[in-house]
Amino acid sequence: MIxxxxxxxxxxxxxxxxxxxxxxxxxxxxxGVMLYDTEGRAYYDWVAGIAVNALGYGDPELTQVIxxxxxxxxxxxxxxxxxxxxxxxxxxxxxxxxxxxFFTNSGTEANEGAIKFARKVAxxxxxxxxxxxxxxxxxxxxxxxxxxxxxxxxxxxxxxxxLLPGVTVAEYNDIASATAAINDxxxxxxxxxxxxxxxIYPASTxxxxxxxDLCDQHQALLVYDEVQCGVGRxxxxxxxxxxxxxxxxxxxxxPLAGGMPIGAILTTEAVASxxxxxxxxxxxxxxxxxxxxxxxxxxxxxxxxxxxxxxxVGGYLMDRLHEINxxxxxxxxxxxxxxxxxFTVDVAPIIEAGxxxxxxxxxxxxxxxxxxxxxxxQKDHVDVxxxxxxxxxxxxx
Ligand SMILES: Cc1ncc(COP(=O)(O)O)c(C=O)c1O
Numbered sequence: 360m361i362x363x364x365x366x367x368x369x370x371x372x373x374x375x376x377x378x379x380x381x382x383x384x385x386x387x388x389x390x391g392v393m394l395y396d397t398e399g400r401a402y403y404d405w406v407a408g409i410a411v412n413a414l415g416y417g418d419p420e421l422t423q424v425i426x427x428x429x430x431x432x433x434x435x436x437x438x439x440x441x442x443x444x445x446x447x448x449x450x451x452x453x454x455x456x457x458x459x460x461f462f463t464n465s466g467t468e469a470n471e472g473a474i475k476f477a478r479k480v481a482x483x484x485x486x487x488x489x490x491x492x493x494x495x496x497x498x499x500x501x502x503x504x505x506x507x508x509x510x511x512x513x514x515x516x517x518x519x520x521x522l523l524p525g526v527t528v529a530e531y532n533d534i535a536s537a538t539a540a541i542n543d544x545x546x547x548x549x550x551x552x553x554x555x556x557x558x559i560y561p562a563s564t565x566x567x568x569x570x571x572d573l574c575d576q577h578q579a580l581l582v583y584d585e586v587q588c589g590v591g592r593x594x595x596x597x598x599x600x601x602x603x604x605x606x607x608x609x610x611x612x613x614p615l616a617g618g619m620p621i622g623a624i625l626t627t628e629a630v631a632s633x634x635x636x637x638x639x640x641x642x643x644x645x646x647x648x649x650x651x652x653x654x655x656x657x658x659x660x661x662x663x664x665x666x667x668x669x670x671x672v673g674g675y676l677m678d679r680l681h682e683i684n685x686x687x688x689x690x691x692x693x694x695x696x697x698x699x700x701x702f703t704v705d706v707a708p709i710i711e712a713g714x715x716x717x718x719x720x721x722x723x724x725x726x727x728x729x730x731x732x733x734x735x736x737q738k739d740h741v742d743v744x745x746x747x748x749x750x751x752x753x754x755x756x
């Protein structure tokens with residue numbers, strides 16, 4: 360571990376808005392699932408830039424695709440047609456429930472757009488009080504004013520109030536609570552099929568089916584936020600496939616371009632037919648460079664053998680984590696390569712010990728460590744993780 364005397368850390372302290380708490384080392388390069396700091400120390404990366412770097416670091420094919428895309432058009436704006444955007448839209452629609460796509464630059468922007476789409480559908484129905492949105496306990500939908508309103512965490516919300524009004528928070532995985540919350544004033548219900556930041560909680564099929572039925576009953580849109588759990592993370596291309604329950608809108612982002620910023624709103628023709636020129640837009644979203652890269656990443660991740668590998672290594676990870684015999688572990692849960700271990704204690708010292716032992720780990724709330732590695736992680740990487748984590752937990756308990 361290097362010290363806070365490193366010039367990069369000093370410069371960061373002097374010039375960067377202090378909105379992030381960072382460990383005292385400077386990452387310099389990566390290869391596969393490994394990251395290396397400026398002192399040459401190696402770390403097994405179980406975070407992947409928070410469920411982003413699906414193909415790991417330095418993937419030779421991805422690098423080639425990026426280089427080729429960089430030699431072409433970088434940006435044209437959405438005023439003009441370019442091939443990569445429409446080809447990516449076609450690929451995403453062919454591989455999902457959706458008929459149409461709208462591209463953004465991030466997950467929170469995709470959710471902001473989804474809020475607007477839902478409002479527009481409700482507006483066109485003529486019902487002027489159909490403006491409310493239902494979200495769920497422990498949800499995380501982003502940091503901008505609309506998506507923040509759907510992220511019911513006091514610490515994140517309180518200093519920024521007033522937020523978007525008309526939001527009701529129901530209990531996740533609780534059908535009675537959802538039934539009480541959703542009514543004719545509801546224009547949309549936002550749910551993560553597997554909650555990420557909230558602590559890695561999969562939604563039950565019954566819960567998603569009940570949300571689908573309630574949305575149909577009250578003419579509300581069912582919006583899946585697959586920003587963290589989508590694009591192969593859970594071992595199927597979309598997390599909702601495990602339930603078979605389809606949404607009206609799905610937002611995706613994080614791994615879509617293998618580490619570069621992009622998001623998307625996928626939706627049905629029934630919803631998209633309400634969106635006309637002027638209703639929504641973005642300067643950068645869906646530009647030719649980023650969509651060329653995303654097209655490649657989606658093709659690669661949606662290969663059956665790629666997804667099979669995610670399921671197999673994910674299952675192995677879950678089994679091996681279950682085997683750790685520590686009084687500090689309260690639960691192991693998740694799906695595919697989106698696994699959470701709940702501890703009986705604050706996980707900050709475990710993450711800190713991880714750095715000392717060559718593991719990059721991240722929390723999801725105070726008591727959960729979530730494992731969201733590059734999707735190319737292998738069983739022998741899992742073995743190293745479990746071996747080191749076992750020692751760390753023995754030391755701490
Ligand atoms: C489920 C979910 N939705 C939305 C977001 C926000 O995405 P972004 O940070 O790209 O704005 C995140 C980010 O962690 C997320 O996990």
